[in-house]
Amino acid sequence: MIGSIPLSDVLLVSGALFSIGIAGALLRRNAIQIFLSIELMMNAANLALIGYGAALGTREGQIVVFFVIAIAAAEAAVGLAIFVALFRHTETIDVNKINLLKW
Amino acid sequence: MTAGRLLFDLAAAGAIIFAGLMVVGRNPVRSVLSLVVAFFALAACFVMLLAPFIAALQVIVYAGAILVLFLFVLMLLNVGREQPEKTGRPIQTVLGSAAVLVFAGLLLGMFRGSGAHVPMAADPVEPSLLGDPAALARLLYSDYLLHFEAVSVLLLAALVGAFVLARREHAS
Numbered sequence: 001m002i003g004s005i006p007l008s009d010v011l012l013v014s015g016a017l018f019s020i021g022i023a024g025a026l027l028r029r030n031a032i033q034i035f036l037s038i039e040l041m042m043n044a045a046n047l048a049l050i051g052y053g054a055a056l057g058t059r060e061g062q063i064v065v066f067f068v069i070a071i072a073a074a075e076a077a078v079g080l081a082i083f084v085a086l087f088r089h090t091e092t093i094d095v096n097k098i099n100l101l102k103w
Numbered sequence: 104m105t106a107g108r109l110l111f112d113l114a115a116a117g118a119i120i121f122a123g124l125m126v127v128g129r130n131p132v133r134s135v136l137s138l139v140v141a142f143f144a145l146a147a148c149f150v151m152l153l154a155p156f157i158a159a160l161q162v163i164v165y166a167g168a169i170l171v172l173f174l175f176v177l178m179l180l181n182v183g184r185e186q187p188e189k190t191g192r193p194i195q196t197v198l199g200s201a202a203v204l205v206f207a208g209l210l211l212g213m214f215r216g217s218g219a220h221v222p223m224a225a226d227p228v229e230p231s232l233l234g235d236p237a238a239l240a241r242l243l244y245s246d247y248l249l250h251f252e253a254v255s256v257l258l259l260a261a262l263v264g265a266f267v268l269a270r271r272e273h274a275s
């Protein structure tokens with residue numbers, strides 16, 4: 001329990017958000033939407049970390065989330081740079097049409 | 104049901120609804136804006152879970168910086184709506200949906216029983232002091248100093264990497 005919120009509810013919300021994220025990453029074809037889904041999955045993990053940290057009574061969960069946010073920022077910058085470079089070559093970011101490495 | 108519980112439930116429901124809208128929508132700009140709303144709702148959840156500093160970071164860094172960067176790249180590339188697939192790839196869609204359903208079932212089934220009996224830490228922090236920025240900063244600059252420095256080097260590497268990747272290649 002964190003205040004009056006049971007930890008199992010927090011984990012349920014986190015699991016639901018992660019599942020939505022994985023659905024987006026597997027079923028969408030727009031590279032940017034796949035990337036957004038990955039960000040959503042990171043946030044679902046952050047929610048579980050903060051929930052457990054608060055339930056355990058430690059600050060370590062928040063520290064880990066701090067690092068996750070920093071790494072997500074780095075990942076977003078590099079990933080979007082890749083999309084810009086890719087778009088310059090292929091004029092599309094539809095992942096079904098980008099098959100340079102397929103065969 | 105207390106006010107804190109009610110606020111958490113409302114924020115969590117909002118986050119799930121707008122995350123769903125993000126995945127379902129075909130217009131990428133609308134997807135990004137839905138995710139901004141979902142991240143704001145998640146920040147409210149973080150406040151209810153006694154982490155106000157992380158909630159502020161969530162709004163400033165995630166909703167403020169990262170998603171604005173997404174929006175900027177979307178506008179730069181001028182990506183239109185996702186066209187409905189003409190060739191049709193039914194096997195991929197069916198297998199992908201099945202994988203998502205199996206994964207969601209496993210994850211939620213695993214989480215359903217857990218979290219009921221979490222032992223407290225040996226010296227639990229006072230709940231009102233859990234999100235104290237000064238205490239977090241002290242922890243970050245003492246016990247986690249090496250990790251902090253490693254992240255700063257990583258951010259520098261990402262900066263240089265993004266610059267090199269997105270640079271226009273001149274014919275040499």
